Amino acid sequence: MGTGEDSEMKVGTVNYAFDGGENSEKNETSFGIEGAAGTSKRRGVQLDWKDLTVTGTQNKQAKTILHNVSGSAKPGTLMAIMGSSGAGKSTLMNTLTRRNINGLTITGKVEVSGVSLGEDISHISAYIQQNDVFIGALTVEEHLRFHARLKLSKKSKSFQEDKIKEVIRIMGLQKCAKTVIGTPGLSKTISGGEMKRLSIASEILVDPPIIFADEPTSGLDSYLASAVCQTLKDLARNGTTVLCTIHQPSSEIFDIFDSLLLLSMGRCVYLGPKNEAKTFFQSIGNPCRENYNPADHYIWETSVLEGKEEESKTKILKIWENFNSSNYRRQIEGGQVESIKSDPLVADVTKEAKANKANWFVSFYMLLWRALISQYRDKSTAGMKFGQNIGTAIIVGLVYLRIPWNANDNPYDQTDVFNINGAIFSAVCSFSFAYLFLVVFSFPRMKVVLRREYYDGLYPLFIAFLTESAAGLPFLFAMPFIFLGIQYCMIGLFPSWSAFWAMYLTCIMIALSATGYGYMISAIAPTIEAANAIAPPLMVPLLLFGGFFLQSDSVPPWFIWLKYISWFYYGAENLYVAQWRDGGFCGLSRQTNILAGFFRAAAQNASECAPTSFNDCCEYQIKDPLISFVDGSYVLETYSYKEEHWWRNIGCLVGLAVGFRLLAYCILAFKFRASNR
Numbered sequence: 255m256g257t258g259e260d261s262e263m264k265v266g267t268v269n270y271a272f273d274g275g276e277n278s279e280k281n282e283t284s285f286g287i288e289g290a291a292g293t294s295k296r297r298g299v300q301l302d303w304k305d306l307t308v309t310g311t312q313n314k315q316a317k318t319i320l321h322n323v324s325g326s327a328k329p330g331t332l333m334a335i336m337g338s339s340g341a342g343k344s345t346l347m348n349t350l351t352r353r354n355i356n357g358l359t360i361t362g363k364v365e366v367s368g369v370s371l372g373e374d375i376s377h378i379s380a381y382i383q384q385n386d387v388f389i390g391a392l393t394v395e396e397h398l399r400f401h402a403r404l405k406l407s408k409k410s411k412s413f414q415e416d417k418i419k420e421v422i423r424i425m426g427l428q429k430c431a432k433t434v435i436g437t438p439g440l441s442k443t444i445s446g447g448e449m450k451r452l453s454i455a456s457e458i459l460v461d462p463p464i465i466f467a468d469e470p471t472s473g474l475d476s477y478l479a480s481a482v483c484q485t486l487k488d489l490a491r492n493g494t495t496v497l498c499t500i501h502q503p504s505s506e507i508f509d510i511f512d513s514l515l516l517l518s519m520g521r522c523v524y525l526g527p528k529n530e531a532k533t534f535f536q537s538i539g540n541p542c543r544e545n546y547n548p549a550d551h552y553i554w555e556t557s558v559l560e561g562k563e564e565e566s567k568t569k570i571l572k573i574w575e576n577f578n579s580s581n582y583r584r585q586i587e588g589g590q591v592e593s594i595k596s597d598p599l600v601a602d603v604t605k606e607a608k609a610n611k612a613n614w615f616v617s618f619y620m621l622l623w624r625a626l627i628s629q630y631r632d633k634s635t636a637g638m639k640f641g642q643n644i645g646t647a648i649i650v651g652l653v654y655l656r657i658p659w660n661a662n663d664n665p666y667d668q669t670d671v672f673n674i675n676g677a678i679f680s681a682v683c684s685f686s687f688a689y690l691f692l693v694v695f696s697f698p699r700m701k702v703v704l705r706r707e708y709y710d711g712l713y714p715l716f717i718a719f720l721t722e723s724a725a726g727l728p729f730l731f732a733m734p735f736i737f738l739g740i741q742y743c744m745i746g747l748f749p750s751w752s753a754f755w756a757m758y759l760t761c762i763m764i765a766l767s768a769t770g771y772g773y774m775i776s777a778i779a780p781t782i783e784a785a786n787a788i789a790p791p792l793m794v795p796l797l798l799f800g801g802f803f804l805q806s807d808s809v810p811p812w813f814i815w816l817k818y819i820s821w822f823y824y825g826a827e828n829l830y831v832a833q834w835r836d837g838g839f840c841g842l843s844r845q846t847n848i849l850a851g852f853f854r855a856a857a858q859n860a861s862e863c864a865p866t867s868f869n870d871c872c873e874y875q876i877k878d879p880l881i882s883f884v885d886g887s888y889v890l891e892t893y894s895y896k897e898e899h900w901w902r903n904i905g906c907l908v909g910l911a912v913g914f915r916l917l918a919y920c921i922l923a924f925k926f927r928a929s930n931r
């Protein structure tokens with residue numbers, strides 16, 4: 255893991271001592287981690303930030319969020335960044351990691367061993383975010399394998415597998431290595447502590463010299479919180495520079511840290527060894543009471559208290575001035591590495607991290623592997639998807655049941671024309687809704703993962719989007735086949751293979767268009783809930799203007815474009831054409847007798863019609879299209895459906911399926927790029 259054995263070494267222009275703090279003996283709550291401490295120490299890097307001033311805008315007014323903040327984090331130490339809410343912890347962390355800094359004006363320098371890396375700092379550091387984001391269907395080991403393949407792609411498989419085993423051991427994840435991670439709220443999950451350790455494990459696969467952890471203890475009970483901090487401490491002891499924002503740690507957890515950076519009102523009011531903070535506060539007349547959690551004391555003393563704002567601010571500014579004139583501040587400045595153009599270690603690590611990044615082919619392969627697992631592993635979800643489709647097909651089939659279903663034995667009559675048209679309409683609608691919601695329920699969840707990994711630079715977004723769509727194809731090909739098979743048997747659609755395949759192809763295209771629209775809605779919607787809420791109102795106009803409820807001519811001109819982006823419009827026409835173009839039926843409606851007075855002639859002809867086969871029937875057909883459909887072409891004519899539109903419709907459906915996906919991708923890419931990292 256490490257590259258050096260020395261406990262003291264020179265990097266850039268300074269010597270770093272792996273002091274490891276006074277808590278370097280093993281803590282009982284460290285998951286029994288042999289830990290990084292069990293392996294040889296690595297050469298570390300020092301992170302310096304010099305005179306950082308960060309300005310944002312609030313209510314159209316410039317607001318200084320960080321005031322001239324300077325500091326250093328040394329290799330081998332675990333630093334706690336603390337402060338009351340709004341003190342500037344996240345802003346400092348974001349500035350150091352170059353994330354979430356859109357709209358902020360930053361002056362000052364951030365350097366790694368004296369080298370200003372800019373966005374390349376992401377190649378030399380890991381960022382453990384507050385919220386753990388995983389693909390719930392993967393096991394712990396598979397999740398790590400996915401990360402190893404993408405982050406260490408130039409290393410051999412055996413190296414990657416060894417690395418996976420090593421981080422599993424270091425993070426104490428052996429017991430749950432083969433366990434499915436799970437999705438909170440949807441399925442059984444590994445514990446919160448295990449999730450946090452898994453987050454850390456996926457970041458330390460590449461041995462980053464710097465680790466940033468944003469509130470790693472949030473949501474964990476005190477035992478797990480302590481264990482997670484101890485884990486970070488173990489990593490630090492191995493030579494890693496670890497910075498960690500933390501909210502009100504218990505005294506036991508606070509004890510684990512080596513150094514403390516205390517922020518208040520965007521100012522650094524203390525930075526130095528954790529244990530010396532007590533002396534500092536005592537020296538400025540704010541001593542910590544005996545048996546009182548020092549962390550609570552420091553935060554309390556540097557908080558702007560409600561009702562005592564002015565008093566608090568004056569007090570904080572005084573602490574800040576005291577700190578600025580203290581030895582601690584001078585030591586920080588004296589201990590910072592002088593700015594240099596390059597450092598061999600930093601250059602090597604950055605180069606290796608870039609070189610190890612997976613190429614497009616590996617990214618595609620791994621993303622497809624993960625997408626297939628995530629879409630098909632969960633048997634209950636996969637079963638639900640199939641069940642929902644089969645269930646809908648059976649219900650529609652029962653409503654429009656025709657027995658015997660074979661049109662040769664049971665020729666269509668006029669009632670059948672209406673019923674079959676109704677069945678086709680129901681099928682298109684239920685099909686469209688089912689497929690659209692399939693995506694709307696799942697993709698927003700996936701979007702969160704893609705966003706996180708996109709910012710981590712794991713892979714290009716378009717490959718992830720492509721594989722996500724590709725992984726759904728087996729389902730989109732299988733389901734229409736089953737759905738249509740059931741409909742054919744129960745409703746008695748036109749019995750020819752050419753009609754079946756034509757309908758099958760159309761159904762696939764409808765499913766692809768509906769899912770494409772689902773991706774687009776999911777890309778637009780900011781949250782899962784929003785996606786579910788806006789999906790129906792965004793789908794209904796397409797249904798309305800799809801030609802079922804409004805004749806094309808009567809569509810208001812300003813809505814006409816909706817017709818052209820409606821897969822209902824193209825899909826329904828093709829299904830009707832497939833059903834009726836080959837002649838279809840003929841005969842009289844069973845209800846026609848009721849209208850005997852009005853349609854006397856028709857009724858008389860009908861009595862002569864005793865069809866025993868399709869052709870027999872057609873010989874006796876009624877020629878008056880006002881009261882009956884003579885054959886399938888009359889049905890198509892009545893609804894203005896045209897056979898010659900068949901391939902045009904297929905082309906348009908392909909266009910919609912691709913177009914909606916392209917739009918979804920562009921929206922996602924734009925939103926990811928425009929939003930903060």
Ligand SMILES: Nc1ncnc2c1ncn2[C@@H]1O[C@H](COP(=O)(O)OP(=O)(O)OP(=O)(O)O)[C@@H](O)[C@H]1O
Binds near residue numbers: 310
């Ligand atoms: N982009 C921004 N533009 C303007 N003001 C901002 C911006 N980001 C943060 N702030 C403000 O800067 C201050 C510090 O915010 P920051 O999120 O860094 O604090 P914090 O210490 O992390 O707080 P918390 O513990 O509540 O997360 C807050 O008053 C916040 O409203």
